Amino acid sequence: MPNFEAQIETLKAGIRDVPDFPKPGILFKDITTLLQDPVLFRRSVDLLVAACGDRAVDKVVAIESRGFLFGGAIAYRLGAGLVPVRKPGKLPWKTIKASYELEYGTDSVEMHADALGSGDRVLIVDDVIATGGTARAVAELTEQSGATLSAFVFLAELTFLGGRERLPEGDVISLIRF
Numbered sequence: 334m335p336n337f338e339a340q341i342e343t344l345k346a347g348i349r350d351v352p353d354f355p356k357p358g359i360l361f362k363d364i365t366t367l368l369q370d371p372v373l374f375r376r377s378v379d380l381l382v383a384a385c386g387d388r389a390v391d392k393v394v395a396i397e398s399r400g401f402l403f404g405g406a407i408a409y410r411l412g413a414g415l416v417p418v419r420k421p422g423k424l425p426w427k428t429i430k431a432s433y434e435l436e437y438g439t440d441s442v443e444m445h446a447d448a449l450g451s452g453d454r455v456l457i458v459d460d461v462i463a464t465g466g467t468a469r470a471v472a473e474l475t476e477q478s479g480a481t482l483s484a485f486v487f488l489a490e491l492t493f494l495g496g497r498e499r500l501p502e503g504d505v506i507s508l509i510r511f
């Protein structure tokens with residue numbers, strides 16, 4: 334029986350803290366140090382897939398841009414389709430949009446209107462959940478499409494920001510807690 338807790342600790346140790354990025358007062362969790370390590374990158378994907386259990390998944394919805402890095406690998410492993418969610422104006426086809434509150438003003442995310450079907454069981458994947466605003470907006474896109482949300486999946490969770498409480502009812506999987 335592998336020691337999951339010890340393995341998760343190695344992932345946690347592989348994430349670099351960058352103070353005051355992108356602005357003063359933010360402690361940025363830099364996952365590039367984990368990604369560039371062959372053992373840690375594979376381990377992070379393996380553990381995320383294991384944490385998803387045996388749930389049936391048709392599509393992985395990955396959030397720009399660091400969510401693509403894990404979402405693509407998870408979708409491949411699960412044999413699911415991959416759907417990118419992007420900032421406005423980046424996707425070429427007809428899109429649907431959801432907005433969310435920032436400290437000052439609002440921001441939006443877009444997904445192709447035909448990316449999800451009403452029977453699709455969906456995972457929403459990102460690297461980090463902070464306030465939860467982005468993931469919540471992506472859940473709205475999933476709902477607009479008539480798809481079924483199976484779970485949110487994050488490599489890391491900034492628990493002190495309470496993002497999980499802003500998400501709709503359902504499973505929230507996170508490997509690393511800060």
Ligand code: AMP
Binds near residue numbers: 463
């Ligand atoms: P959220 O506040 O949950 O909507 O976070 C939005 C996005 O910003 C997520 O995709 C995270 O990857 C990223 N993010 C927010 N805060 C941090 C942080 N302290 N370190 C790294 N990424 C962050």
